[in-house]
Amino acid sequence: MDKLLEIKDLSVRLLTAYGVARGVRGVSLEVGEGEIVGIVGESGCGKTLTAKSVLGLHNAERTEVGGQMIYRLKSGETVDLAALSQRDFQKIRGGEISMVLQDSSTSLSPIITVGRQMEDVILAHRDIKRPEARAVAAELLESVGISEPQMRLKCLPGELSGGQLQRICIAMAISSEPRLLLCDEPTTALDSVTQAQILALLKKLSKERNMAVLIVTHNFSVVKRICDRVYVMYAGLIAESGTADEVTKSPKHRYTADLLKSIPDAETKGRLESVAGALPDVYGDIAGCPYAPRCKSACEGCLKSVPVTEFTPTHFAACVKGGGQNG
Ligand SMILES: Nc1ncnc2c1ncn2[C@@H]1O[C@H](COP(=O)(O)OP(=O)(O)OP(=O)(O)O)[C@@H](O)[C@H]1O
Ligand code: SF4
Numbered sequence: 001m002d003k004l005l006e007i008k009d010l011s012v013r014l015l016t017a018y019g020v021a022r023g024v025r026g027v028s029l030e031v032g033e034g035e036i037v038g039i040v041g042e043s044g045c046g047k048t049l050t051a052k053s054v055l056g057l058h059n060a061e062r063t064e065v066g067g068q069m070i071y072r073l074k075s076g077e078t079v080d081l082a083a084l085s086q087r088d089f090q091k092i093r094g095g096e097i098s099m100v101l102q103d104s105s106t107s108l109s110p111i112i113t114v115g116r117q118m119e120d121v122i123l124a125h126r127d128i129k130r131p132e133a134r135a136v137a138a139e140l141l142e143s144v145g146i147s148e149p150q151m152r153l154k155c156l157p158g159e160l161s162g163g164q165l166q167r168i169c170i171a172m173a174i175s176s177e178p179r180l181l182l183c184d185e186p187t188t189a190l191d192s193v194t195q196a197q198i199l200a201l202l203k204k205l206s207k208e209r210n211m212a213v214l215i216v217t218h219n220f221s222v223v224k225r226i227c228d229r230v231y232v233m234y235a236g237l238i239a240e241s242g243t244a245d246e247v248t249k250s251p252k253h254r255y256t257a258d259l260l261k262s263i264p265d266a267e268t269k270g271r272l273e274s275v276a277g278a279l280p281d282v283y284g285d286i287a288g289c290p291y292a293p294r295c296k297s298a299c300e301g302c303l304k305s306v307p308v309t310e311f312t313p314t315h316f317a318a319c320v321k322g323g324g325q326n327g
């Protein structure tokens, strides 16, 4: 699979009144063309900051982004997204990379029909007239599984359900035919049946359009359902990465193993264990394994820098205990 995006040692430093918050401390990850990749981790570990970096959505005056994000354009040329100006990002947003958020529908105007808003987005990216844009909007609604599209286009957002609105936001995000769709917790606000439908929709669209999806989630059941590969994040760093099967069936980092036990999953039987303790202070330095203060298996070696171990050509983890079950 050809590489579409390669993030190398990404850091995000937020300049706040309390000091410099180190939200992302050195993330490296890859997304192949048409591949569905997950970033999973608990609240505050840096998932959203990582996704926002790819689209240059930080407040430029209060954020320092370091590292590289090498992206291959439709033309075949590569660009370093980390070095782009806001002006250059405008050319990337939409046509190359697009984003769907947990609460995307809040960005819709409540007083303008869905059809009009979809047409505006389509017209921003295509050289066509409004009646044609209307037809494209109806086609897109059909492709995201909305019945009677012509009727829905006349509705105001308030006349539609949360699941329908999320489908509409996905339709808008793919209207510019992006090659990479970033999804930040796209199903968290939805009930479990609608969640499953939206995930199936993302998988279908990815396959049909050879569109890569980078999906941010705190829920391993999302990973199991649609991801080809996954990166487990902790304290602004990657703890483990591998195929969805490798990481969920044979975790090599103690944090991954604890997270798998603690996160609600339809397949989990019995009581869930919660991961005791909290993430390290985002303003402080981290020496050794960031999970050490919470890890039941921590030993002296964990307080020094922990190297990344390769378990298979696709499976990596930064844990001294590796796959060992004891200790
Ligand atoms: N604008 C900001 N100013 C200061 N700190 C921030 C800012 N944005 C994020 N952070 C901090 O950076 C860290 C990572 O934030 P991020 O939003 O990426 O987490 P997340 O993994 O997406 O969490 P969640 O699952 O809750 O959405 C958190 O500690 C957060 O408090
Ligand atoms: S490196 Fe050590 S502290 Fe970190 S997860 Fe592995 S065993 Fe626990």
Ligand SMILES: [Mg+2]
Residues within 6 Å of the ligand: 047, 048, 049, 184
């Ligand atoms: Mg987030």
